[in-house]
Amino acid sequence: MATPSVSLLDLAAASLSSAIVAADQIVTLARQDDATPDTDQKNIRLKNDGSFVTDADLAAQQIIVDAIRNVSPLVRIVGEEAEEEMQTKAITGHEERSQRMYTLCRQEIELRYHRQNVTHMPLSQATTITKERNDQDAKEHKDAQEGATTTAEQSADQDQGTAVVSRDSVGVGMLQEPLQEFEVDPSRVSVFIDPLDGTKAYAKADYEPVSVLIAIILDKIPCFGVICKPFGYPGQTSVLDTGCVAIYGGTLLGGAYTAGGTVCNLPSPTSPPTEIPELFDSETSSISPLDSSNRPPPTVRSVSDTLDSPSSARLSMEDLPRAVISSSRSKGIVEDFVTHLGDRGMINPQPLLVSGAGEKSLRIILRSENEGLWFFPKAGTSLWDVAASDALLRATGGRLTDKNGNDMDYSKSRTEAENEDGVVACYDQRLHAECIRLFLEKSWHE
Structure with missing residues (x-):
């Protein structure tokens, strides 16, 4: 008897919708706890590994797991929280909302996958897009949202605005095609879940x-x-009306999006590492000579433009990408290597102190303060902390590996999920390759 296939688009919709519904529970418990400061509505406690867990962690994971299993009971699920404890905190009453949200998310993901040009996304009640590249883009979007008649040229611009935009290996905006295959054998699929990153x-x-x-x-x-x-x-x-924000995407869709909004408008590339002599080839995971055919148009500043520019034209310190590191883990090897990169003019020598794996990853993807690198070459994160980031960075021109430049091994089980060799994530594949090279050429110790 043939094994039934599973639709990756259905799984994507279940992942997105359940994250939004799970966010409701997380916020609700937080508000209850904040309203009654003398009680512990969150039920905060320590797990055996010394990390914190709350009822919100368990409720959120249960909502997500239920949504995934409704699509296919055969895919492998690896969640941060133990299944047995999750079931003891099972909640009900969210099923109808979950189904409504799934329907909306499935419609949106279908539109994204097929690149249909729409002026109103199914999840959106807002009329603004974020991080417009210039005033003209903002004006055209507003006109479209108000139903204004546009010229054929304006329509073409609107198509570009809602298409999937990513960056290539030197940070240049480009279009990626979605995966052609989305009906697959469920034995090929795993879902990694961190229901509440940043529990502490x-x-x-x-x-x-x-x-x-x-x-x-x-x-x-x-x-x-x-x-x-x-x-x-x-x-x-x-x-x-949820108040939550969801960024989603990957090679399945060919880029990254804001749920209910537009494509994540990635900032113009400003990576200036002056000592990168080679171009990282993401297809072969090797280093090849810099090829002038890969250079972007001269109107776009990129790594290769910077390399060929006189020193007076190179970017200032404020334009350099910044590292994001945890304040509690900012010393030792992390501080030493980030300082080393700063001394070489590859990154801004002043890192940003940011908590949470998801928050760090989102900073690298959206780059509101020119964040570009997350460097943590030791144990302390797990596969569920980095898997979503890995998917998004692959689709937006970035890269995430361990400290040796190896891809994460997502075949591991929940009990083996610790990233013993750390994580190095970067918005730009070429800068990532150079960071790995510099790290491996020396012996770095705590």
Whole structure:
């Protein structure tokens, strides 16, 4: 008897919709706890590994797991929380909302996959897009949202604005095609879930680092990821009346999007590492000589433009990409290597202190403060912390590996999911390759 196939588009819709519904529970418990400061509505406690867990972690994971299993009970699910404890905190009453949200998300993902040009996304009640590249883009979007008649040329611009835009290996905007195959054998698929990344901050009522992270893995390679911010995110469209923001995408769709909004408008590339002599070839994971045919148009500043420019034309320190590191883990090898990159003029020598794996990843993808590198070459993260980021970076011109430049091994089980060799994530494949090279050429110690 043939094994039934599973649709990756259905799984993507389930991942996105369940992240949004799970965010509801996370926010609801936080508000209850904040309203009654003398009680512990979150039920904060320590797990055996010394990390925090709350009822929100378990409720959120249960919502997500149920949504995935409704699509296919045969795909492998790897969640941060233990299945047994999750079931003890099972909640009900969200099923109808989950189904409605799934329908909306499935419609949106179908539009994204087929590149249909629409002026209103199914999840959107907002009329603004974020991070417009210039005033003209903003004006054209506003006109479209108000139903204004556009010229054929304006329509073409609108198509570009809602298409999937990513960056190639030197940071240049380009279009990627979605995966052609989306009906697959479920044995090829895994789903990694971090239902509440940033639990320690959440327990302290510090909600900025909190994220919901979900990733779909096909043949051990992330193809779709969701980073959902339950408490919103500056400058990004929120989903309906929820207040949460969800960034999603991957090679399945060919890029990254804001749920209910537009394509994530990635900033113009400004990577200036002056000592990168080679171009990283993402297809072969090797280093090849810099090929002038890969250079972008002269109107776009990129790594290769900077290399060929006189020193007076190179970018200032403020234009250099910045590292994002945790304040609690900013010393030792992390500080030493980030300082080393700064001394070489590859990154801004002043890193940003950012908590939460999801928050760091989102900073690298959206780059509101020119964030470009997450460097943490030791244990302390797990596969569910990085899988969604990995999927999104693959589709937007970035790269995520361990400290040796190896891809993460997503075939591992929940009990083997610790990233013993750390994580190095970068918005630009070429800068990532040079970071790995410099790290491996020396012996770095705590």
